[in-house]
Amino acid sequence: MRWRFGVSTVVAGSALLSVRPALAQADPQSPITNPSLSITVTATRLDEARSSIQPSLGATTYAFTPRTIDNVPLGENTPLNQVLLRAPGVVQDSFGQIHVRGDMGNVQYRLDGVQLPEGLSLFNNVLATRYAARMSLLTGALPAQYGLQTAGVVDITLKSGTTDPSAEFSITGGSRNYAQPAFSYGGRSGKIDYFAAGQYIHNGLGIDNPTSSFTPIHDDTDQWYGLTKVTGIVDENTRLSFIAGGASSNFQIPNSPFVAPNFTVNGVNSWNSSILDQRQWEQTYFAVASLQKSYENLNFQLSAFTRYSSLLYQPDAFGDLLYNGIAPRTKRTSFSTGVQGDGSWKVTNAHTLRGGFLVQRERATSFTQGNTLPLVPEPDDPDGGFVASGNPVGFTDGSDLTGWTYGLYMQDEWRIAPTVTVNFGARFDAINGATQENQLSPRVNVVWQPSSTFTARIGYARYFTPPPLLQISAGSIAALAGTVAFPEVTTSDPVRAERADYFDAGVTATPLPGLTLGLGAYYKIAQNSLDFGQFGAPVTRTSFNYANVIIKGVEFTASYDEGPWSVYFNGAFGNSMGKNINSAQFSFGADELAYIANNYITLDHTQGWTFSTGAAYTFNADREWATKVSTDILFGSGLRTTVVTPNDLSLPNYAVVNASLVQKIPIGLGKGTQLRFDVINLFDNQYQIRNGLGIGVGASQFGQRQTFLLTLAQKF
Template sequence: MRRYLGRSWRGGAALVLGAALVLGAAVATPALAQTSPSTTPPDVSPAPMPAPGAAPAPAADASGLGITVTAKRLDEARSSIQPSLGASRYDFTPESIKAIPQGDQAPLNQVLLRAPGVVQDSFGQIHVRGDHGNVQYRLDGVQLPEGLSLFSNALATQYADKIALITGALPAQYGLRQAGVVDITLKSGTSDPGAESSIMMGSRDYVQPSGTYGGRSGNVDYFITGQFLHNAIGIENPTSSYTPIHDVTNQWHALGKVTDIIDEGTRVSFIAGGSSGQFQIPNNPGQTPQFTVQGNTTFNSSLLNQLQWEDTYYGILSLQKHHGDLDFQLSGFTRYSALSFQPDALGDLMFNGIAPWAKQTDLAIGMQGDGSWKATSTHTVRAGFLVQRERATSLTNAQVLPVDDTGAVSSDQPLGIAYGSDRIGWTYSVYLQDEWKILPKVTVNYGLRFDAINAATQENQLSPRINVVWEPNDMLTVHGGYARYFTPPPLNQVNNAAIAATAGTTAAPTITQNTPAMAERSNYFDAGFEIRPKDSLKFGFDAYYKIAQNLLDEGQFGAPIVLTSFNYANATVKGFELTGAYDRGPWSVYGNFAWSDAQGTNINSAQFNFGADELAFIQQHYIYLDHNQSWTGSGGVAYTVNPDSDWATRLSTDIIFGTGLRKTVLTPNDTSLPSYAVWNLSAVQKLPIKGMRSVNLRLDVINVLDSVYELRDGTGVGVGAPQYGLRRTFLVSLAQKF
């Protein structure tokens, strides 16, 4: 809670057995990131495997070819369990990732910004199709529980062999977090054998060494990767200056994956990873203290010293099995995350009336099962389940100032208060669906999903889903779908005891009402088409409309610990996306353009975070959501000179465009911030050094024109501080394979 962040703080066990079933159809992955809206995938069912009881083929020949083929077959089988039939899918291949600034060393959120309908925000956040968060991350098909990371990405692009963003009216296997599903297919020792090390250096004290190592020993495949990051722009600058004050970050990311092919139809895999980051909170000079503390009336806001630590660790153990017409994957998973905030003891108290030492933790553990059964030539049945137990704790020890009955500060001597919470929540999900090819060119995927939560609130919902895909010829694909969604709020919320603990102090909110955040329920409609005049050229259009009750939003109302959830009683979100891509020979071109309109009314939970006038206005009027950006665009071109030469050079450029998030002038969120466009350049030169394997020298220039653009101005509902986008930055990297 500091001036940089704007305003002061106003403030079981269950066994589920999954019947597995499904056919398969995975959307083809293009060479350049591009959209495949609601396409019916070509039949990529796994290649035939030995009949049950038949003698298995040799595990591997001298070259390991047998194991490689089996691994690919099992990868295809896993894809067939969880296809994106009827949804919109945007794929990033290794080639398309390398073409963006920083390549596979780029933060994951920066990669996703190149997809249609993805909007950038402060703290590295992204918004997909008009939702604040509500993004689900999957590693090799397993849903990763939501954590507490705010400033850092818990996952790194370097891990990914392929990345897909799946949006729209999702099939029944996707639940809980549904604005977008980020499906990451991890690298392996088979796909990326050997070792690679790289170092990236540049402006803003930027240093990022990284390394990977992968291989195979018999039936066992192994892959490990890690990176360290240090720079002086850990969080967006609260001013328009070229260099922020007090903004150093140190972070690391690591992941390991081991896979054992038991036989041609059975595979066991284990994934373990983690990340850790320390962040200085950047300072905003020229701020005026609001309180006198122990006789001190002045404080230089550029000297504030606030720190935040974020840690995440996760593990996934999976068993995959193919047997005749049946495929399934059963996984156990866990994720632990922690957040700690250290204030400036004097400065925070003088600026905000509270100096909180706070820590929050979250531990989730659970099991997920997904399966498919090719029942007949026209029906593929899929089913699955998820059960998860989560425990969230928080503890805050704070220094505050006492106030009298009128709210005036009665003493400049601080006093201590403490508050916290310890909550346990359960989530249960089960789904069943059928992919029915009713005509040779028409496929219907319909199903039901049931979700239930037992946490601060006890809620459940039965959600129907249906998608229709029509492919009249090889050039055109048309789709339409409907999905009923159920989205539970994060478990870690401020409780009434915490509000009561601040009574009679400068930290007390004006309003003490605190209705628990509720699950969002919505009806989602989606339709679109894709035209493929040539194999190398694609164009797409997709439109969506969402009607929500208790729409979940998040705001940053105090110290930069986590975002606090609240609900709008009613909301609508609508928009459309235009996409295009061309990929042939040395050329790769893509472009995306999207429009979105997200509005809500009547905040009906966590009311203590808002002022009385603000709540009264929103109760009577629809307002734009603070994260709404009307127009968003991205596009890029890549060209490889002498692609077959030892001296191959890849040149690429891209641009990110937006019309700005919302700010408050007269009424809440009534105006958008100015439009912006950020232009980037990249060049990668292959160096044929004798005795060395694949040496690449890379240069990236981010924000070539040094555009000054504001992501947030410190106003708006749930907005705590101003933040500006990254100014011009030069980065040079050298990568060597061994």
């Protein structure tokens, strides 16, 4: 008996197979006679149904496919933030941080549609690029299902045993003591699909070099990453999945040579700054359990999630006192648990309703114990001045906070004409932690698609972004009274939630097969705009608010991906202006606060012009000896620094050229062997990311110098 198949539409982006018998010999590729194929069809359909629950309609979307990721230097071995730098409007900062469309942080990460809570990691990426089957960066006026962190949403669809049914091992080595073994393994047993991946990284490039030297001093790092995903198909409409992963990293804090101490400690006032031994440990672990159900015109996914992260700074007990006047051993932790639900109902061909909720509880702790130098009366000073004593005193400080976050949304995708779709709705968010705040946020997007080759969009979104739960309290400031670490300004108003109005418009065209062009513009008006900086000795972040911020910019993107060629170009110009710091004022000097209170300044993370471009060509693409050569360039006009007034000047612009060569080697082992050669910063350009001056900038950092890396990968 032979079976014939037809496709009947159920909801946007998904389809069900209809089956009827015919008199013929059984087809071995039929889902009925081949259970493995049937499971694959069900898994694919459920993937499409999940995508229909949380569409990106109206948002600006930049997609990374496995092919585009492989064109980036190091391919899937490259850190996730380096991949994102190849998207329009993404700016490089120190410590591996990125800024999307002029925002400081405020980036959300989702795994298979589930939002991960924010953690405390500063230097490591937590997620590895090799986990992604596909990935997108969503920006602009986001639909209502996206809340809280909204400058950019990194939406990652994880690999599975269905998409990657194989084992792969690789080893990367090269300059700067670089070593990176990695593995991935995926498969399926009956209705159970499984995938696991992990990697270890060791090199001498843990944190950005504070000097322009070719080799940083005291900058080793060891990092471990791992992820497991298990999925079980209960029936043709139901799926259970479990994701667990984590990252653990330790970093040496790099040193600057020939720097004289700022203080005298126990009679010592000279020191070799090259031998300072400051270190930082970061750990993050997360888990997500999801139930997905698809029935006729209804789809929903219910997920429970948890995340634990910790950050530990260990000072150089004597050196930190000499240079900073304080040597704090600081540990911060964050433990979050929550539930997220999302669903869609295709009411008619013209209307699809979507709604969902999020409830999250977070407990954040901080404990600091260390030494600092007290202030003592200056001898023979008639004005009663004070100087630092050379005899340190101990101090302790700590906090334990619990906060709740709530979110609820509803929206309607309404096709008002064959070529026009309106997606409108609202979400309500509330927080109860260091502050108690809430907001109702309307969202609307209009998309016009007169043909399959042209799309125009315009949208508006009201945003509500909660501040980090862990904040510096008045008690923490008081613990340092009478010491050199006591701030000039003691005011510490609580950091509040950011509220913003966001306007976005753009067009996308595909005039030729493989060629995509895009142009977009955005304008954001924010109150209590969230920012953060590095203040004091510990390498951690302190949040604060600007009372008023205006962010605006334009972006252009072009890509051609056809045959052996893969070419892209992204360009962006943006500007961010802020006025009046109205929280955590203790982090700033009195003169800075007074100037910013009455004047708009350019925000320190603003980079006017940002470009990324690259090209790849594959020789003998259909043969076993395929060879791919690629190159890309990252250009930035420079972040801000202070010369006369806060953030009044840009640092010098820079351009970094990278190159890669990938060669398949048909040695007959397993499913394929590949050799890869990458050069980072091909022409060894010396460029400075930060110079230690500017609002919220604590130290100087330079970009990575020329690095050669070789990777051998084997697939089974």
